[in-house]
Amino acid sequence: MSGYSHIQTSIEAGVARIELDRPQQYNALNRKMVSEIADALESFDRDECVVVVLLTGKGKAFSAGADIEEMMNDDPVQLELLNQFADWDRITKIKKPLIGAVHGLVLGGGFELALSCDLLVAASRTEFAFPEVELGVMPGAGGTQRLTKLAGRTKALEWLFTGERISAQEALSNGIINRIVQPEVLEEEAYKFALKLAQKPPLSLRLIKDAVNQAEHTSVEEGMQYERKNFYLLFSSNDQKEGMKAFVERRKPRFEGR
Structure with missing residues (x-):
C-alpha cells in the first residue's frame, strides 16, 4: 500500500503491518498521522487477505505523544469544528x-494509541x-x-495525576500489556x-473481539446473551464446518474466513 506520508504499511501471511514513520519526531x-492510521486500519479491515494487524513504531520510540506544536494555539471552538477525535473513534471500530508492539517511550497520545490495540507486546525497557x-491538559x-x-x-488516578512513568513490568502487573520481550x-x-x-479462523477472531468489547459496558447477563448470538452465528460459517470436520479427521484445518 502507498500514498501515506507518516506511516509505512505491508501485508505478509495474513498479517498486515502499520509502522509509525516520524522517527525524527x-x-x-x-492529526494527519492519526487519519492515516485510521485509513490504513479500515482498508485492512476490508481486505480478505488480512486476518490480524500489527502496529509498530520506527526509531527510538513507539510514540512520544501528540504533536504539541500543532495544537498549542487551538481554542475550544476550533477543536470542536476540527472534530479530530472522529479519527480515533474510527480506530476503535476496527x-x-x-x-501493538511498543518500545522506548509510549507517552500521551502514543499511550492512547497503544491502549486502542487489543493486545500489547512491549520491549523490556519500555516506559x-x-x-x-x-x-495543563488531560488525555x-x-x-x-x-x-x-x-x-x-x-x-x-495516581498515574494521571502525577504523569509519572510506568515501567513495562508495572504495566504487565496491572494488566496493561500482555507480555514483555527483549528489545x-x-x-x-x-x-x-x-x-x-x-x-x-478469521470469523471466530472477529466475533470473539466483538463479544469481549460488549462485555466492557454491559451486565454479565446481557453480555452472555450477546455472546450466545455470536456463537450461533459462527455455525453458519464454512470455517466451523471445516474446523470440526478436521478435528474429527485428526488433521490441521484450512480456514478461509467464510
Missing part, C-alpha cells in the same frame, strides 16, 4: 485483532505515561477511560504472535 502523532497534566482520546478499565481507579527481538516476537493469530 519520536513518532509524535499529528473488527479484526490489532496487536508508558500520561504527562498531559504537566501541560482526550480515551486515556482516562481505558487505563481505568485495565488498571482500576486507584492506580489510574532486540520485539519485532520478531510480535510478528510470531500475530502469525499465530493469523492461522486462526
